[in-house]
Each structure stands twice: as structure tokens, then as C-alpha cells.
Amino acid sequence: MARIASESLIERLVAWGVDTVFGLPGDGINGIMEGLRRHRDRVRFVLVHHEEAAAFMATGYAKATGRIGVCLATSGPGGIHLLNGLYDAKLDHVPVLAITGMQETSVLGTGYQQEVHLDKLFADVAEYxxxxxxxxxxPSLVDLAVRTAYARRGVSHLTLPNDIQVAEAGADPYKSVAPVRAPQTAPVYLQSPGLPRQEDVEWAAEVLNRAERPAMLVGQGALHAREEVLAVAEALGAPVVKTLPGKAVVPDDSPYTTGGLGLLGTRPSEELMDEADVLFMVGTNFPYSKFLPEVRDTRVVQFEADPTRxxxxxxxxxPVVCDAKEGLRALLPLLARRDGNGHLAKYQKMMAKWRSDMEALENPDRHPIAPQYVMSIIDELAAEDAxxxxxxxxxxxxxxxxWTIRGGREFYLSGTLATMAPGLxxxxxxxxxxxxxxxxxxVGDGGFSMLMAEFLTAVQHRLPIKVVINNNNSLGQILWEQMVLGYPEHGVRYAQPEADFSAWARSCGGFGxxxxxxxxxxxxxGQALSHDGPALVDVDxxxxxPPMPGKVSYDQAKSFAQAFLKGQPHKAAIATTLFKDRIQKLSD
Structure with missing residues (x-):
């Protein structure tokens, strides 16, 4: 059997350490599928039910492993479906390679069936x-695609016409123009040096050592630097604020953290941003600038891996360009340690109050079921490295x-894109x-329903994932956003009958x-977590x-009140919930 070009593609991916490809076949990638079949002992093909899910899977794989994630889709509509998941990779800066099919070169430009020029469509999302x-x-293009995805922390895309996929491997019909020299050695990615310039570190230390009310804001770029972040926080006496993608940088019970920032954050973190005289940003390009300090009042030091950010x-x-871990290690010896820091003690006291308020909302006696209680049970029963x-x-x-970060626990979501449906x-x-x-x-009922077929994928691949659905039969976040804008809710609650997703799980052969x-x-x-296969719990x-901000502004409160006055259709139930939440917080 002749060796085809698609085998050359798969073999070069293997050389880069790729062991898994997520995708959905189609007539535009039959040659690539044959290449995968011939090398099925080296690369696992995970057959999904929707190409968007394949891109999310590649992105999730890259986020959790640090290795390149690979997804595969057919020409035309298959490739189009990848885009949402690929933008998640682009905006959260993780390496992903998308491979797509294309019509035969002889018919390109003729308006052939499913002729979508995916290289043009992907021009914005792809670095290569x-x-x-x-x-x-x-072989050379695979090398360039993978190296670029790693170097620029983003998406690379290769699209292969059908005739190229099944051509003889290594064939070069254009030798008369210029010979193509395939790489003969194993591929190597040379990582950029992570060490900062010494003069930059000294400059950063000078500013930080003068701080009276320092604050650290750490993100996903510091996930590998927990010990260094905590050591710097201790030396500076600085509270540590975490972005949501960086939630696992330090444990949630650390005496140094004030939790998250923004609409999903804590009141102590927002107070800290208002008070800090020096903000030290490490491994984050936090997008919600309205929650950051006023620059006229606060000096800013930033450790960032990408010079453009x-x-x-x-x-x-x-601004210091460096790897977070390497940069913090270089900085530590230059910091003047503080003792008896009242600034840190103030925020430790505030966080104790905040944690008490959050625990008060985890009340099992409330009806309907409080989502905070559901999350507290997951937190209590989940493994220490979940x-x-x-x-x-x-x-x-x-x-x-x-959800409490402790031990080896991790946490992942769509950070900057904030898209629905990647959780599963x-x-x-x-x-x-x-x-x-x-x-x-x-996950929520809205997001789960978008790609719920992938629960069947988990069953078919015997993957013991656990799914807990926070089912409020609505698009809850949009409901509250409408109200904060001063509008009565509209078009955000689903009609009856409500979905019972547990029935779907059982019909797939999983626990429901x-x-x-x-x-x-x-x-x-507890049953779901102990089940030896895929399991789903659908909780009403x-x-x-209300997902209330940690600190409610006057404008938010005013718009919220105006929405009620304009005829909020569920104002009685909402008011009752808000009243109960307030009473619960005060009851301790």
C-alpha cells in the first residue's frame, strides 16, 4: 500500500508528541482519516458529535496539559463549526492546531460544493x-504550525485539499521551480528565555519596596508559579487577587488571597483595588479594566510573557517581559521583607467576613434549592486533586x-471569550x-443543552466524567444583566416543560x-462521584x-431598582430571594 501525504502529516504530529486528535469525519478529510487509521496505534482519534466540541476539547486539552491540542474537521461547514472553540484558544492564549479539508485543487475557484476558503475564513483566529x-x-509546514502555536500561544491552521491528502507522500510536482527540503531531524521547539533583564527586575524591586499598600493580581500565566507567588506576597505583605482563569494559582484558604475580582469577585478584592498604591500584575492581562485602579493614584508593575501585552x-x-516563575525567582532576593504589616491584616479580616457571608448562603434549608448550596456539596465531596x-x-x-482551590485542585473555563458550552x-x-x-x-442548563450530545461521547469512550447541571431553566446571567441595565427581563426564561437532562444521561448509558x-x-x-462511569446530576x-457583584455600585443599584419599577415580571420572587440572602448573611 502506497504511503500517502496524510501519513506524512500524522507522522510529523507524532514526532511533536501529539497523541490525541479530536474531530468529526467528512468527505473533505477522508484522506486524513485514512492517515489516522494507518497510525491508529500512535494517535488516538476521539470521534465527537459536533465540530465546535472538537475545538473546545483541543483547547481544554491544551489548557490542562500545556501541550498543543489538535482538532480536525471536514471542508466547508465542518471547518466553520470549529471557530467558536478556536477563538476560545486564541483569546485565552493556548496552543491549538486546527486541521481542515478543502476541495480538490483542480476545482478551487469554481464555486464547487462546500467550497469555503477556510484559510481566508481563519485569517483572524489563526497565528499561522x-x-x-x-x-x-x-513536514515543514507542520513544524512551522506547531512552533508558531507554541511561540505565540494561539491557533495554527492547516487546510489540505483532497487530492493533496491522498497524493504520494513526499511527491513534489514542482521540482523545476525550487526543491522542497523536508526536515530530516526530530522537531524541536526552542522556548524563549523566561528570565527578565536584570535592570528591569531591579527597577520593579525599587517600586515594590516603596509600596505602603501593595496588591498582587495574578492570572493563568502564573499557574505554574504558586510557591513563588506566595513567597513574594509574604515578602511584600501584599494581598493576592486572582483572576478567574488564575483561580488555582494559590489556595483559596491562603492567608494572602482576597479571591477574585470583577462581577464574579469579592468585596475585599474591589476594596483593595481602590486602596492599593502599587499594583503588581503577574501572568495576567486582566480584560475588565474598569475594576483596575486609577493609574493616577497607583503605580503598576507587570510581569508579562508576551511583549505585545x-x-x-x-x-x-x-513592564517586565519574562516567565512568571523565572521573574518572581529573580525578584525575591531584591525585596525588602516587611514585618507586622497592618495592610495585610486588614484584608485578612475582611476576607474572614467575606468567607462567613458566603458560607451563610450555602444553606440547605432554602427552597427552591440555593445554587450556592449545590456548589458547596460538590466542593465538600470532590477529591483533593479534582x-x-x-x-x-x-x-x-x-x-x-x-469551589475551593486546595491541594492539587484545578479550575478551567472560557476566560476572555466567556462563551457558553465549553464545560462538557x-x-x-x-x-x-x-x-x-x-x-x-x-454547567448551566443553557450551556449543556448546546452540546449535550457530547455526554454520549463520554459514554462511548468510557470516560468517567461527572456533570452537575445548575438548572434554573433560564439564561440566568443575561436576566441579571438586563436588570442591571434598568430593563425588565425579556426572552431569558425557557417555557414549560422544563428539561430533565438526567433522562438523557440514562438513555446514553450513563448515571443520571x-x-x-x-x-x-x-x-x-455522592452517587455520581462514586459511579465508575460517566455520571450526570440535574439539579433544579x-x-x-442573584449573582450579585462583590461590591454593588450606586448605578447598578439604581438600574436594578428601575427595572423593578418598570414591571419586572418576577419581582416578588426575586425580592424574596434577595431578602432571604440578606437575612442569611446577618444571621451568623
Missing amino acids: NMMVTNPAQL AGARIATDV IMTCDSGTIATWAARH PYAIAMQHAFPGRQVIAY AKVTKSEDVAHAI VNPNE
């Missing part, structure tokens, strides 16, 4: 973007505030990557439980539970 037109190009979000006095994936929406609020595909990819760890997808009473939550989640929660 190429249509292969010569089989001899493949250093100082891009907020005016930065000391991986949690999360969708966007109100569920991100409950996870941010009630992420969980599948991460369970593939870490078969011995507990992986929990905490429906919960409508608080007293059944712990038992159902209070649809009127």
Missing part, C-alpha cells in the same frame, strides 16, 4: 494559517465563590489527558439523577438567585 498545495511541504491593559510604570470545568454564566459566579467538552478532553483524576463539569429538593443534593452528587435551583 496555510493551505497545503504540495505534498512535499507537509506588557502595558497594554493599564498604564504600566514597570479538576473542575465550568461554563459561562451565573454558574461561574457560584464556582468562583464556592473541556471535561472530556481533560479526562482523556488525566484518566486517573476526577474531572467534574459544572434528577434533584428537586435540597435534602437529596448530597446523596445524588432557584431561578431568582
Whole structure:
């Protein structure tokens, strides 16, 4: 059997350490599928039910492992479906390679069936973007695509016409123009040096040592630097604020952290941003600039791996290009240690009050079921090294505030894109990557319903993921956003009948439980976590539970009140929930 060009593609991916490809076949990639079949002992093909899920899986795989994630889709509509997941990778800066099919070169430009020029369509999402037109190009183009994805922390895209896929491997029909020299050695990615310039570190130390009210803001770029972050926080006496993608940088019970920032954050973190005289940003390009300090009152030091992002979000006095871990290690010996720091003690006291308030909302006696209580049960019963994936929406609020990072726990969601539906595909990819760890997808009914077919994927691949659905039969985050803008809610609650996703789970061959009473939550989640295969718990929660910001502004409160006055259709239930939440916080 002749060796085809698609084998050259797969073999070069193997040389880069790729062991998994997520995708959905089609007539535009039959040659690539044959290449995968011939090398099925070296690369695992994970057949999904929707190409968007394949892209999310590749992104989740890259987020959790640090290695390149690979997804595959057919020409035309298949490739189009990848885009949402690929933008998640682009905006959260993780390396992903998308491979797509293309019509035969002889018919390109004729308006052939499904002729979509995906290289043009992907021009914005991809850092490297190429249509292969010569089989001899493949090893070199794969190398360039993978290196670029790693170097620029983003998406690369290769699209292969059908005739190129099945041509003889290494064939070069254009030798008369210029010979193609395929690489003969194993591919190597030379990582950029992570060490900062000494003069930059000294400059940063000078500013930080003068701070009277320092604050650290750490993100996903510091996930590998927990010990260094805590050591610097101790030396400076600085409270540590965490972005949501950086939630696992330091444990949530650390005496140095004030938790998250923004709409899903904590009141102490917002107070800290108002008071800090020096903000030290490490491994983050926090996009919500309105929650950052006023630059006229606060000096800013930033450790950032990408030179194009250093100082891009907020005016930065000391931008330092470096790896977070290497940079903090270089900085530590230059810091003047502080003793008896009242600044840190103040925020430790505020965080103790905040944690008490959050615990008060985890009340099992409330009806309808409080989503905070559901999250607290997951937190209590999950393993110490569990991986949690999360969708966007109100569920991100409950996870941010009630999922506790301790031990080896991790947390992943769509950060900057904040798209719906990645929680389930992420969980599948991460369970593939870490078969011995507990992986929990905490998702909303809106996000789950978009890609719910992938639960069947988990069953078919015997992946023991656990799914907990926070089912409020609505698009909860949008409901509250409408009200904060001063509009009565519209078009955000689903009609009857409500979905019972546990029935879907059971029909797929997995474990499924429906919960409508608080007293059944712990038992159902315990059963799911102990089940030896895929399991799903669908919990009906209070649809009127507000994901209130850590610190409510006057304008937010005013708009919220105006929405009620304009005829909020569920104002009685919402007011009752708000009243109960307030009483619960005051009851301790």
C-alpha cells in the first residue's frame, strides 16, 4: 500500500508528541482519516458529535496539559463549526492546531460544493494559517504550525485539499521551480528565555519596596508559579487577587488571597483595588479594566510573557517581559521583607467576613434549592486533586465563590471569550489527558443543552466524567444583566416543560439523577462521584438567585431598582430571594 501525504502529516504530529486528535469525519478529510487509521496505534482519534466540541476539547486539552491540542474537521461547514472553540484558544492564549479539508485543487475557484476558503475564513483566529498545495511541504509546514502555536500561544491552521491528502507522500510536482527540503531531524521547539533583564527586575524591586499598600493580581500565566507567588506576597505583605482563569494559582484558604475580582469577585478584592498604591500584575492581562485602579493614584508593575501585552491593559510604570516563575525567582532576593504589616491584616479580616457571608448562603434549608448550596456539596465531596470545568454564566459566579482551590485542585473555563458550552467538552478532553483524576463539569442548563450530545461521547469512550447541571431553566446571567441595565427581563426564561437532562444521561448509558429538593443534593452528587462511569446530576435551583457583584455600585443599584419599577415580571420572587440572602448573611 502506497504511503500517502496524510501519513506524512500524522507522522510529523507524532514526532511533536501529539497523541490525541479530536474531530468529526467528512468527505473533505477522508484522506486524513485514512492517515489516522494507518497510525491508529500512535494517535488516538476521539470521534465527537459536533465540530465546535472538537475545538473546545483541543483547547481544554491544551489548557490542562500545556501541550498543543489538535482538532480536525471536514471542508466547508465542518471547518466553520470549529471557530467558536478556536477563538476560545486564541483569546485565552493556548496552543491549538486546527486541521481542515478543502476541495480538490483542480476545482478551487469554481464555486464547487462546500467550497469555503477556510484559510481566508481563519485569517483572524489563526497565528499561522496555510493551505497545503504540495505534498512535499507537509513536514515543514507542520513544524512551522506547531512552533508558531507554541511561540505565540494561539491557533495554527492547516487546510489540505483532497487530492493533496491522498497524493504520494513526499511527491513534489514542482521540482523545476525550487526543491522542497523536508526536515530530516526530530522537531524541536526552542522556548524563549523566561528570565527578565536584570535592570528591569531591579527597577520593579525599587517600586515594590516603596509600596505602603501593595496588591498582587495574578492570572493563568502564573499557574505554574504558586510557591513563588506566595513567597513574594509574604515578602511584600501584599494581598493576592486572582483572576478567574488564575483561580488555582494559590489556595483559596491562603492567608494572602482576597479571591477574585470583577462581577464574579469579592468585596475585599474591589476594596483593595481602590486602596492599593502599587499594583503588581503577574501572568495576567486582566480584560475588565474598569475594576483596575486609577493609574493616577497607583503605580503598576507587570510581569508579562508576551511583549505585545506588557502595558497594554493599564498604564504600566514597570513592564517586565519574562516567565512568571523565572521573574518572581529573580525578584525575591531584591525585596525588602516587611514585618507586622497592618495592610495585610486588614484584608485578612475582611476576607474572614467575606468567607462567613458566603458560607451563610450555602444553606440547605432554602427552597427552591440555593445554587450556592449545590456548589458547596460538590466542593465538600470532590477529591483533593479534582479538576473542575465550568461554563459561562451565573454558574461561574457560584464556582468562583464556592469551589475551593486546595491541594492539587484545578479550575478551567472560557476566560476572555466567556462563551457558553465549553464545560462538557473541556471535561472530556481533560479526562482523556488525566484518566486517573476526577474531572467534574459544572454547567448551566443553557450551556449543556448546546452540546449535550457530547455526554454520549463520554459514554462511548468510557470516560468517567461527572456533570452537575445548575438548572434554573433560564439564561440566568443575561436576566441579571438586563436588570442591571434598568430593563425588565425579556426572552431569558425557557417555557414549560422544563428539561430533565438526567433522562438523557440514562438513555446514553450513563448515571443520571434528577434533584428537586435540597435534602437529596448530597446523596445524588455522592452517587455520581462514586459511579465508575460517566455520571450526570440535574439539579433544579432557584431561578431568582442573584449573582450579585462583590461590591454593588450606586448605578447598578439604581438600574436594578428601575427595572423593578418598570414591571419586572418576577419581582416578588426575586425580592424574596434577595431578602432571604440578606437575612442569611446577618444571621451568623
